Amino acid sequence: MAEIVSIIALAHAPGATGWLDKAPPHEQEALLEGYARMAGRLRAARPEVIVGIANDHLLNFRLDNIPDWCVGTAARWRGPAEWFRDWVNVPDYEVAGHPELARTIVRDCARKGINLAFSDKLEFDDNWSVPLKFLTPEHDVPLVPIHMNCVVPPLPEPARCVEFGRALAEVIRAWPGKARVAIMATGGLSHDPGGPKYFAVDEAFDRRFLDLLGTGDAAHVLREVTIEKMIAAGDGGTVELLAWLVALGAAGSRPAEPVFYVPSVPLRCGMGGVDWKLTS
Numbered sequence: 314m315a316e317i318v319s320i321i322a323l324a325h326a327p328g329a330t331g332w333l334d335k336a337p338p339h340e341q342e343a344l345l346e347g348y349a350r351m352a353g354r355l356r357a358a359r360p361e362v363i364v365g366i367a368n369d370h371l372l373n374f375r376l377d378n379i380p381d382w383c384v385g386t387a388a389r390w391r392g393p394a395e396w397f398r399d400w401v402n403v404p405d406y407e408v409a410g411h412p413e414l415a416r417t418i419v420r421d422c423a424r425k426g427i428n429l430a431f432s433d434k435l436e437f438d439d440n441w442s443v444p445l446k447f448l449t450p451e452h453d454v455p456l457v458p459i460h461m462n463c464v465v466p467p468l469p470e471p472a473r474c475v476e477f478g479r480a481l482a483e484v485i486r487a488w489p490g491k492a493r494v495a496i497m498a499t500g501g502l503s504h505d506p507g508g509p510k511y512f513a514v515d516e517a518f519d520r521r522f523l524d525l526l527g528t529g530d531a532a533h534v535l536r537e538v539t540i541e542k543m544i545a546a547g548d549g550g551t552v553e554l555l556a557w558l559v560a561l562g563a564a565g566s567r568p569a570e571p572v573f574y575v576p577s578v579p580l581r582c583g584m585g586g587v588d589w590k591l592t593s
Contacts, residue, residue, distance in 0.1 A: 315414075315488040319358035319495035320564045320589040322557040323351055323448075323572075324502060325367060327439040328580030330446055331402040336579040344584060347573025348447035351586045354572070355448050360495035362411045362455045364418070364485065366556045367440035367499040368463035372397075373432070380430035381469040382477065385458040386415040392437030392445075401442045408445065409455040414488060418457065421484040427477050435460060444499045454495075461559070463500065463552045468540060474555050475531050478562020498560035500553025502574075502583035503546040510547050514576040518546035519583040522554065526587055529568035531561055550582070557587075564589040 329348070333341055366382075372394060374380070387410045393401050412433075419431045441458060462468060469477075485494050502522065503515035525534045538558070543551040561569070567589050574585035 315492045318493045322498040322560045323586030324584040325443040325499040326582035327401045340577045343575045352448045361493045363495045364457045365497045366459045366559045368553045369460040379462045379465050383430040383460045385435045387433035393442040394436035397438040401439045403446050406452045408452040411455045415457045425480040463555050474558035475562035478559040482563040496563050498556040500556045504550035504582040505547035508548050514583045515546040516576040523571045526569035
């Protein structure tokens with residue numbers, strides 16, 4: 314059976330690679346150190362494949378036909394997408410996929426009442442380009458990307474995201490392939506791309522959210538972290554934290570340990586990462 318060896322969540326804001334030099338030196342240092350700590354923890358878990366959950370920035374789907382989740386089933390992925398190359402400012406890269414595990418996730422989640430779209434043609438933007446640059450810069454760990462809708466109503470409800478995370482973890486653990494699997498959610502924290510709070514970060518919301526994840530109490534998180542509160546913290550961006558709720562569901566009742574947090578107005582985002590402790 315497969316083993317889940319790591320569950321993490323972290324920001325993928327393009328400013329971390331696209332215009333990091335616009336932030337003051339202390340923010341640059343804290344951000345790079347934070348991503349380095351996340352990378353060290355992931356490497357220590359020795360994953361053989363990453364199952365990632367991140368929002369799609371209206372790159373792959375039409376506005377009138379966006380699935381809650383779409384699993385990438387290709388054997389190979391390339392990024393970043395042409396339109397995003399200057400935006401994320403990372404070299405072109407390739408990363409292996411894992412079609413067998415991806416198809417298992419689609420098939421067996423359906424058996425648990427969660428129907429997932431799937432595609433072998435997905436383009437990558439900052440959702441994967443930024444975290445992979447910091448966490449697996451050699452792009453040497455295969456990736457099963459799961460693109461989710463965090464932008465166009467109706468959005469998947471937070472409780473449904475937690476439910477999907479639980480099902481996802483069950484499916485991975487039941488997969489007969491003997492692999493060490495990491496689950497990685499990316500997106501958030503508070504930001505409002507192009508909106509009235511574009512030049513602001515809701516530090517109070519971010520820190521409260523991180524504290525709630527540290528309780529390991531999914532029911533408590535769901536009571537406090539509503540879509541409405543996420544939108545109030547930054548419309549169009551903060552709701553990317555729905556991906557983190559998938560990771561929360563996968564982690565069960567385990568508490569998350571905040572690894573770093575940098576509220577960076579020059580980078581237009583509250584940026585941070587957490588790591589769920591899987592062993593006692």
